[in-house]
Amino acid sequence: MLETKDILETINMIDNENLDVRTITMGISLLDCLDEDIDKACVKVYDKIMRSAKDLVKTGEDIEREYGIPIINKRISVTPIAMVSAPCQSKKVVRFAYTLDKAAKELGVNFIGGYSALVQKGFASGDYALIESIPQALSETDFVCSSVNIGSTKAGINMDAVKMMGKIVKQTAEITADRNCIGAAKLVVFCNAPEDNPFMAGAFHGVGEADTVINVGVSGPGVVRAALAKNGAGKDITEIADMVKKTAFKITRMGQLVAKEASKRLCVPFGIVDLSLAPTPAVGDSVAHILEEMGLEVCGCHGTTAALALLNDAVKKGGVMASSHVGGLSGAFIPVSEDAGMIAAAKSGHLDITKLESMTAVCSVGLDMIVVPGDITAETISAIIADEAAIGMVNTKTTAVRLIPAVGRQAGDMLEFGGLLGSGPVMPVRAGSPAVFINRGGRIPAPLQALKN
Amino acid sequence: MKAIITVIGKDTVGILAKVSGACSSANVNIVEVTQSVLQDMFAMIMLVEIDKASVGFDELRESLNKVGEDTNTKIHIMHEDIFNSMHKI
Numbered sequence: 250m251l252e253t254k255d256i257l258e259t260i261n262m263i264d265n266e267n268l269d270v271r272t273i274t275m276g277i278s279l280l281d282c283l284d285e286d287i288d289k290a291c292v293k294v295y296d297k298i299m300r301s302a303k304d305l306v307k308t309g310e311d312i313e314r315e316y317g318i319p320i321i322n323k324r325i326s327v328t329p330i331a332m333v334s335a336p337c338q339s340k341k342v343v344r345f346a347y348t349l350d351k352a353a354k355e356l357g358v359n360f361i362g363g364y365s366a367l368v369q370k371g372f373a374s375g376d377y378a379l380i381e382s383i384p385q386a387l388s389e390t391d392f393v394c395s396s397v398n399i400g401s402t403k404a405g406i407n408m409d410a411v412k413m414m415g416k417i418v419k420q421t422a423e424i425t426a427d428r429n430c431i432g433a434a435k436l437v438v439f440c441n442a443p444e445d446n447p448f449m450a451g452a453f454h455g456v457g458e459a460d461t462v463i464n465v466g467v468s469g470p471g472v473v474r475a476a477l478a479k480n481g482a483g484k485d486i487t488e489i490a491d492m493v494k495k496t497a498f499k500i501t502r503m504g505q506l507v508a509k510e511a512s513k514r515l516c517v518p519f520g521i522v523d524l525s526l527a528p529t530p531a532v533g534d535s536v537a538h539i540l541e542e543m544g545l546e547v548c549g550c551h552g553t554t555a556a557l558a559l560l561n562d563a564v565k566k567g568g569v570m571a572s573s574h575v576g577g578l579s580g581a582f583i584p585v586s587e588d589a590g591m592i593a594a595a596k597s598g599h600l601d602i603t604k605l606e607s608m609t610a611v612c613s614v615g616l617d618m619i620v621v622p623g624d625i626t627a628e629t630i631s632a633i634i635a636d637e638a639a640i641g642m643v644n645t646k647t648t649a650v651r652l653i654p655a656v657g658r659q660a661g662d663m664l665e666f667g668g669l670l671g672s673g674p675v676m677p678v679r680a681g682s683p684a685v686f687i688n689r690g691g692r693i694p695a696p697l698q699a700l701k702n
Numbered sequence: 703m704k705a706i707i708t709v710i711g712k713d714t715v716g717i718l719a720k721v722s723g724a725c726s727s728a729n730v731n732i733v734e735v736t737q738s739v740l741q742d743m744f745a746m747i748m749l750v751e752i753d754k755a756s757v758g759f760d761e762l763r764e765s766l767n768k769v770g771e772d773t774n775t776k777i778h779i780m781h782e783d784i785f786n787s788m789h790k791i
């Protein structure tokens with residue numbers, strides 16, 4: 250029989266330390282929905298999603314009840330819509346966003362990702378029109394998430410796309426200014442975007458994936474923090490890393506179990522478990538608080554990058570043995586507005602955008618859910634995207650930018666989203682104009698790291 | 703399918719009887735029981751067989767929740783595999 254202490258440990262993790270499965274995401278390929286007629290294409294897309302995911306929410310809820318594990322989100326990711334919309338040659342590409350939103354609402358899922366384009370090396374037919382339509386699509390839908398991949402280690406950075414995305418991010422915030430600029434919170438700009446990521450807003454279903462697939466994202470910053478709080482006093486860093494590894498192993502095993510079970514019940518292949526520590530604004534579910542538990546007075550002080558590097562690495566090492574297939578973003582997330590500790594550190598001035606940028610060199614994603622002043626220029630947004638993409642390109646890792654220009658607000662004000670998106674203090678950006686650099690356009694050549702063959 | 707029932711709370715008379723009563727009226731076989739009392743906190747863990755249960759999983763959980771409310775304890779019922787996968791390699 251199982252040990253009493255193990256059973257009680259699991260119950261305690263769920264009841265008191267916010268252990269949960271953050272998302273079951275079904276990836277659905279829309280490559281068999283292409284049509285020159287946009288009406289027909291939208292019908293095919295709708296039918297395919299409804300058919301493939303009809304039991305997703307119910308299955309998630311059944312597993313949640315039987316296993317006693319909270320499963321917070323049930324989501325869908327689809328083939329980047331720029332590819333699906335390309336044959337239509339239509340300027341009304343936003344109709345695909347309405348179609349995705351309608352399917353998401355009828356199925357009862359929390360989000361649907363894949364209103365996306367992959368333009369790391371250049372724009373193909375359909376890409377330009379899709380990117381142009383993003384502000385309208387995110388403003389006129391509720392559940393659709395969008396992402397654009399503008400760089401990769403293999404391709405370099407498409408600076409024309411970087412320039413364009415600065416404007417698109419700003420427009421998306423402006424068009425949703427009456428709703429706390431929420432549109433920009435549903436838009437991610439990637440370098441080295443993973444094709445099997447279950448987390449929003451950046452999830453899409455890559456073209457190399459199976460027709461349908463189940464990917465699971467775990468969570469559990471609260472569990473890691475509690476383990477360090479309970480047993481970490483007086484321990485050296487090696488022992489701290491081991492503690493994180495052991496905890497990550499347990500969290501991931503739970504994710505693997507849920508993924509396998511969901512895959513079996515839905516008759517859909519199991520894709521990957523994403524080993525991410527995804528914080529929420531809830532008390533006790535913060536990545537920043539783990540770093541502080543390691544001995545930093547406040548997240549953002551010197552030492553933060555080292556502590557985050559240790560955490561990110563230990564999470565992967567612990568998780569990788571617990572799952573048969575690992576993928577997605579896998580690491581620690583540092584979304585400012587979604588993390589109670591980050592919000593506090595940003596408010597008190599200990600955490601600024603430059604420190605966050607250096608942290609993104611060692612964490613799993615990038616500058617995530619950062620609220621910036623509404624009068625930021627499109628070129629400055631583009632330059633932040635370019636900086637972040639450069640970190641990803643050179644280090645052969647995923648980086649992403651999800652900035653929210655807070656229209657009408659200045660540094661020091663707050664922007665409240667509510668729910669899992671939390672609230673964020675408006676953070677100042679650096680002075681000086683990068684306009685001439687950004688307006689050059691062109692492509693940053695792929696770095697030597699790309700030449701591995 | 704085997705499930706684990708955990709009962710945590712302040713020790714009072716009749717907790718074991720009430721939980722076993724709920725199991726027996728649902729035709730749930732109790733395979734193993736361990737319990738410990740630390741100071742006055744009571745923790746009981748039951749391994750049960752629910753394949754032949756006369757009620758569905760949700761109904762069983764609700765009847766156990768009701769026992770929890772009556773005895774002022776917190777009762778969980780969860781699939782055994784969740785513990786096996788987290789704590790055994």
